[in-house]
Amino acid sequence: AMNQTLRHVIGYFILASAILLIVQLAVMWHSKAVDPGLKGVTLSTTQRVLMAALGLGVGLFVGATSIGAGSILLPLLVLVLNVHMRQLVSTDVALGAGMAIVGAAVHSLAQAVSWDIVAALLVGSIPGALLGAQLVGIISTRLVRGCVAGALTVAGLVLVGALATS
Numbered sequence: 001a002m003n004q005t006l007r008h009v010i011g012y013f014i015l016a017s018a019i020l021l022i023v024q025l026a027v028m029w030h031s032k033a034v035d036p037g038l039k040g041v042t043l044s045t046t047q048r049v050l051m052a053a054l055g056l057g058v059g060l061f062v063g064a065t066s067i068g069a070g071s072i073l074l075p076l077l078v079l080v081l082n083v084h085m086r087q088l089v090s091t092d093v094a095l096g097a098g099m100a101i102v103g104a105a106v107h108s109l110a111q112a113v114s115w116d117i118v119a120a121l122l123v124g125s126i127p128g129a130l131l132g133a134q135l136v137g138i139i140s141t142r143l144v145r146g147c148v149a150g151a152l153t154v155a156g157l158v159l160v161g162a163l164a165t166s
Contacts, residue, residue, distance in 0.1 A: 010065055011159025013072065018152035021075035025145045041083055050080065055095070062096075063103050074148065085141040093133070 043051060058073045073095070077088050107113050136144065157163035 006065070007159050008161070011156045011161075013061075013156075014152050014159065015156035017072055017075040018149050018156055020079055021145060021149040021152065024075070024078050025142065025149060028142065028145075041081065041087070047080075054080075059099055062099055063106070066103075075152070078145065085144055086136050089136050089144075090133075 054073065054076060061072060074088060074092050077083070077092065078085075081088070083091075104113065154163065158165055
């Protein structure tokens with residue numbers, strides 16, 4: 001019962017993230033806004049506190065559920081910061097790497113990691129990550145955001161049980 005409840009909570013959270021991203025994409029489309037381009041980002045004190053709070057929430061959620069930071073944090077960053085998508089994705093990946101190291105260490109100490117599965121997944125994940133990182137700078141930001149929103153919607157619907165997987 002607890003696992004099912006957790007799946008539903010995660011699913012609704014992911015759906016909310018997808019909705020936020022879709023709203024942001026619609027605003028972008030309607031205003032015909034152009035990406036701000038790569039730039040240095042200087043956060044105000046208020047934004048730093050907001051980022052730290054978001055980081056705490058995402059860290060707790062990712063550590064407990066293993067749902068990637070990208071599916072949770074990326075839509076929120078899109079709404080909060082006016083930054084080029086490549087910078088958001090790159091920032092999110094770097095953050096995810098840091099959280100992954102800490103999470104992997106904690107889960108490994110609990111002897112809960114299946115290293116055979118990790119090794120097999122890395123064979124495909126590493127080339128996929130290399131290719132994906134190259135594509136972010138080439139593919140349209142709107143297309144990337146739309147694809148992320150679509151993937152989040154499907155994942156959320158599956159987790160809440162509104163979309164069957166078999």
